[in-house]
Amino acid sequence: MAFEIPKQTNAGKIIEVTIGATGEAGGTRANTVTIGGSTSLPFHFFEGDHPHRPVVAMEVFDKVPPKYPDSLTDRFRDVIETPGDMAKKCVEEFGAELISVSLEGTHPEKGDRTAAEAADTVRAVLESVSVPVIITGHSHFEKINEVMKKVCEAAAGENCLINYVETDNYKTIAAACMAYGHTVVAQSPIDVNLAKQLNILLSDMEFPRERIVMDPLTSTLGYGIEYTYSIMERIRNDGLAGDEMLALPMLVNPGSESMRVKEARAPEKDYPEWGAPDLRGAYWEISTAMSLLAAGADLLVMHHPEALRVVRKSIIEMCESKERV
Amino acid sequence: MALSGLDIFKLLPKTNCGDCGVPTCMAFAMKLAQKQAELSQCPHASEEATATLGAASEPPIRLVKLGGTDPLEIGNETVMFRHEKTFFNQPGIGVELRTSRDADHILTVIKEIEAYSVERVGEELKADFFLITHDSDKAEDFTNTIELAKTNSSKKLILDCSDPAALRAGLELIKDVRPAILLQNEVVDDDIDLAKAFSASLILTGDSLDALAGQAEKAREAGANDLILRIDTGNLGSELQDNTIMRRSAVHNNYKPFGFPLFTYVNAEDGFDAVARASLLLCKYDSIIVLPSFDKAMLYTLFTLRQNIYTDPQKPIQVDARIYPIGEPTPESPVFVTTNFSLTYFIVSGEIENSGISAHLVVAEAEGQSVLTAWAAGKFVGETVAKFFKDAKVEDEIKTRKVIIPGFVAQIQGDLEDGLPGWEVIVGPQEASDIPSFVKNVELT
Numbered sequence: 115m116a117f118e119i120p121k122q123t124n125a126g127k128i129i130e131v132t133i134g135a136t137g138e139a140g141g142t143r144a145n146t147v148t149i150g151g152s153t154s155l156p157f158h159f160f161e162g163d164h165p166h167r168p169v170v171a172m173e174v175f176d177k178v179p180p181k182y183p184d185s186l187t188d189r190f191r192d193v194i195e196t197p198g199d200m201a202k203k204c205v206e207e208f209g210a211e212l213i214s215v216s217l218e219g220t221h222p223e224k225g226d227r228t229a230a231e232a233a234d235t236v237r238a239v240l241e242s243v244s245v246p247v248i249i250t251g252h253s254h255f256e257k258i259n260e261v262m263k264k265v266c267e268a269a270a271g272e273n274c275l276i277n278y279v280e281t282d283n284y285k286t287i288a289a290a291c292m293a294y295g296h297t298v299v300a301q302s303p304i305d306v307n308l309a310k311q312l313n314i315l316l317s318d319m320e321f322p323r324e325r326i327v328m329d330p331l332t333s334t335l336g337y338g339i340e341y342t343y344s345i346m347e348r349i350r351n352d353g354l355a356g357d358e359m360l361a362l363p364m365l366v367n368p369g370s371e372s373m374r375v376k377e378a379r380a381p382e383k384d385y386p387e388w389g390a391p392d393l394r395g396a397y398w399e400i401s402t403a404m405s406l407l408a409a410g411a412d413l414l415v416m417h418h419p420e421a422l423r424v425v426r427k428s429i430i431e432m433c434e435s436k437e438r439v
Numbered sequence: 440m441a442l443s444g445l446d447i448f449k450l451l452p453k454t455n456c457g458d459c460g461v462p463t464c465m466a467f468a469m470k471l472a473q474k475q476a477e478l479s480q481c482p483h484a485s486e487e488a489t490a491t492l493g494a495a496s497e498p499p500i501r502l503v504k505l506g507g508t509d510p511l512e513i514g515n516e517t518v519m520f521r522h523e524k525t526f527f528n529q530p531g532i533g534v535e536l537r538t539s540r541d542a543d544h545i546l547t548v549i550k551e552i553e554a555y556s557v558e559r560v561g562e563e564l565k566a567d568f569f570l571i572t573h574d575s576d577k578a579e580d581f582t583n584t585i586e587l588a589k590t591n592s593s594k595k596l597i598l599d600c601s602d603p604a605a606l607r608a609g610l611e612l613i614k615d616v617r618p619a620i621l622l623q624n625e626v627v628d629d630d631i632d633l634a635k636a637f638s639a640s641l642i643l644t645g646d647s648l649d650a651l652a653g654q655a656e657k658a659r660e661a662g663a664n665d666l667i668l669r670i671d672t673g674n675l676g677s678e679l680q681d682n683t684i685m686r687r688s689a690v691h692n693n694y695k696p697f698g699f700p701l702f703t704y705v706n707a708e709d710g711f712d713a714v715a716r717a718s719l720l721l722c723k724y725d726s727i728i729v730l731p732s733f734d735k736a737m738l739y740t741l742f743t744l745r746q747n748i749y750t751d752p753q754k755p756i757q758v759d760a761r762i763y764p765i766g767e768p769t770p771e772s773p774v775f776v777t778t779n780f781s782l783t784y785f786i787v788s789g790e791i792e793n794s795g796i797s798a799h800l801v802v803a804e805a806e807g808q809s810v811l812t813a814w815a816a817g818k819f820v821g822e823t824v825a826k827f828f829k830d831a832k833v834e835d836e837i838k839t840r841k842v843i844i845p846g847f848v849a850q851i852q853g854d855l856e857d858g859l860p861g862w863e864v865i866v867g868p869q870e871a872s873d874i875p876s877f878v879k880n881v882e883l884t
């Protein structure tokens with residue numbers, strides 16, 4: 115029998131979400147980044163459209179994480195304490211398409227920096243780079259609500275991606291996003307129904323759907339990546355099948371999650387069979403990122419410059435296959 | 440495609456002769472549908488019935504075996520997504536040996552890879568095979584390399600050799616080990632004869648799906664059934680799509696030419712690129728993954744991904760229930776307790792490590808469930824945890840008499856103190872990520 119390609123047509127389409135605002139739109143970004151718009155599974159050009167390719171961001175810090183691996187400290191030594199300079203290096207030297215500013219240092223137990231200091235950090239990054247910016251918080255509800263309110267105001271009109279709200283803490287931050295023209299990340303703990311429920315809660319407060327990016331909660335290679343992987347595949351399948359509350363682009367964090375695990379840091383003498391730590395850290399992040407790309411990631415926040423480079427290169431190469439079908 | 444009892448009944452003689460040991464053909468058909476009987480028990484079954492039932496019971500993707508003893512089994516997959524059921528047979532991961540390199544170098548690499556093994560979650564992980572690529576112009580380099588691999592390793596062998604005489608000579612050296620032959624050119628009758636003569640699998644290469652389907656048809660018609668398919672377009676996105684199309688054709692449409700495991704040779708610029716390509720294709724359906732060189736960090740990364748993706752999603756993965764040292768604990772170090780769900784164990788041990796202290800982590804038997812699930816099921820309650828402490832002889836090894844329990848099961852505090860006289864039970868944080876700040880603020884011992 116002659117071979118015929120079995121194509122699957124989907125009723126749904128992933129919402130297009132734009133991050134960043136140029137001068138015309140009331141911001142100061144040189145360009146915006148749009149993700150989503152897919153009508154088939156990741157990179158399935160043979161049976162659907164993918165008007166926007168997945169993008170890669172890099173993370174800078176208000177306070178250097180205590181477990182930041184030596185191999186990365188070496189690469190950023192001169193700029194690591196200065197988020198604006200580090201952001202510039204990430205964009206100009208390493209090809210980051212967005213910058214994520216981590217405000218972990220405002221956590222009461224991790225530095226307790228003030229909301230005003232956080233706003234200064236964000237302003238410095240917005241001034242030193244012209245790509246769209248992600249602003250990444252933490253799980254201390256009271257403090258992060260105070261910080262995000264201030265930061266959203268300081269970055270008014272820039273359409274930053276405010277990362278994140280969760281079911282138990284979304285109202286304050288979502289309201290600030292709406293008031294000051296930002297997009298939001300809706301994070302839920304590796305569960306299709308909880309992801310959906312949070313999007314419904316946001317819709318109930320009239321948060322526009324084209325301003326929501328989902329974070330299914332990244333677990334890294336060796337530490338439960340299979341859960342994230344399968345939840346993302348299910349979310350994407352359901353979204354394409356027509357469930358509008360799941361038809362949103364997804365953000366993942368291969369960088370921060372890989373950096374925390376011992377495989378990215380342990381010296382070779384402790385684990386000779388694990389190979390060289392510098393390579394291992396990058397490999398861990400790359401492998402996490404590439405599997406989650408296959409599962410439906412649209413925006414990947416990376417830490418290792420080699421990981422960012424090769425993941426971005428792979429995305430671009432995969433999109434070239436569009437021409438072949 | 441499974442057949443119903445009625446479908447099968449239509450294929451039987453309908454004479455109710457009872458020779459099959461069951462009174463009626465219908466009853467026998469029902470047994471067949473439930474796989475409680477074999478068609479051969481009916482002496483009167485027609486050839487058509489045998490053929491139809493045989494085809495229906497075949498898996499959509501053939502199980503292919505590499506190697507004589509303890510073979511590498513690939514294929515036999517039934518779904519597109521692991522959440523639909525599971526992925527069954529882990530892909531083989533191996534390394535290429537080129538015959539143009541000098542024999543000393545080849546021997547060193549073989550020995551290094553043979554000696555390499557790494558443990559993760561109780562599984563011993565090793566490279567599965569060598570791909571021997573004949574790129575020297577001397578036939579004896581090929582046979583010598585095979586000889587070296589055969590004498591110094593237990594790995595399965597895949598042979599890539601465009602010189603038919605050298606290939607045959609090489610196969611003569613490894614008669615009983617079911618190797619695979621990688622064909623770069625279109626399959627010809629000689630290849631099929633050779634594969635049959637040496638019980639080898641054939642890896643067919645095509646630059647398009649049509650070309651590959653044609654080759655698979657040809658090989659199947661000639662009676663070669665142990666096939667592995669390789670699409671070679673040089674573009675990662677095309678490979679992802681082609682792999683998906685082949686898998687879907689086989690699993691959903693029972694399209695036989697694509698009902699075989701898939702192969703990829705990772706052609707990369709550097710190690711980072713190789714990890715990127717191999718990771719994506721491991722998730723998306725390749726069953727044989729060849730790496731261009733030996734790199735421990737790369738193998739460890741890919742072994743871990745393979746283990747994760749091929750984990751049965753229905754079955755929680757467990758770690759051994761026992762006392763785990765974190766850092767370098769002394770008998771006076773703090774004691775934490777959690778369940779033996781592997782993800783829980785990894786996260787908790789990682790966060791204790793992140794906190795910078797040394798401690799004992801008591802991983803209690805809870806059938807591999809997470810803390811809340813195990814508690815709800817009565818598997819992680821005061822009584823069971825206290826019993827585990829006794830069974831694991833915690834008091835013999837550890838002098839500390841305070842134990843930190845997960846914040847989500849604060850309820851078990853009283854019962855656990857009753858069950859462990861002399862112990863103080865401290866309620867820890869709900870989230871493992873709060874362990875580092877918790878240990879700073881609480882008196883742990």
Ligand code: SF4
Pocket residue numbers: 451452453454455456457458459460461462463464467480481482483484
């Ligand atoms: S032996 Fe065959 S023909 Fe006879 S009853 Fe059984 S199924 Fe029917």
